[in-house]
Amino acid sequence: MSRPKNKAQLLEAAHTNFSSLVGYIQEYPHLKFIEFPEGYLNRNSSDVLAHLYHWHLMLLNWYEVGMKGEKPHIPAKGYTWKTTPELNIEIQAKYRNITFDEALVRFSLSHNKLIHLIESHTDEELFTKKKYKWTSSTSLGAYLISATSSHYDWAQKLIKKCGKKVLANSIV
DSSP: OOOOOSHHHHHHHHHHHHHHHHHHHHHSGGGGTOOOOTTOSSOSHHHHHHHHHHHHHHHHHHHHHHHTTOOOOSSOTTOOGGGHHHHHHHHHHHHTTOOHHHHHHHHHHHHHHHHHHHHTSOHHHHHSTTSSGGGTTSOHHHHHHHHTHHHHHHHHHHHHHHHHHHHHHHHO
16 A cells, blocks of 8 residues: 555544554454564564554644644653663563453554544645744655554564574474
8 A cells, every 4th residue: 555645545544544454453363372482572472562552642642732833852851862772661561461462452542542643634735844833844644644544554464584593493
């Protein structure tokens, strides 16, 4: 699927990739319980869904703060885009004991909040670069693509890759 260029495409991509990710895990229920191989920050599917959930929360916060005319801490207070690996370590530690079911519920609810946010904006509001001061040189839509369809695609590929590795190692 190509990168969305308007609201309809963004909604379609977000819905499609969300359904694909959740559907993949439901199709292979063992993925809810396996531990990923060593070397991966996220240790299981719960970690991955919690990661997505937390990034949703951060985007919702950026939006709330930014739309008030204030400058949000992007990606988070004390972090830059270059230090997102450290931020992701902090996120993983925060949710390391969350159950799969709780992670899925939180992820689903935050996904729905982002869908409502997308629906509340026009194409111009979503895809005009520099429309909002807080989005800097990019568009609100670019942030939403990153937090939804692109991130969901990354998550499904990671879960699929780790699931195959675990399965291959258990057969040997």
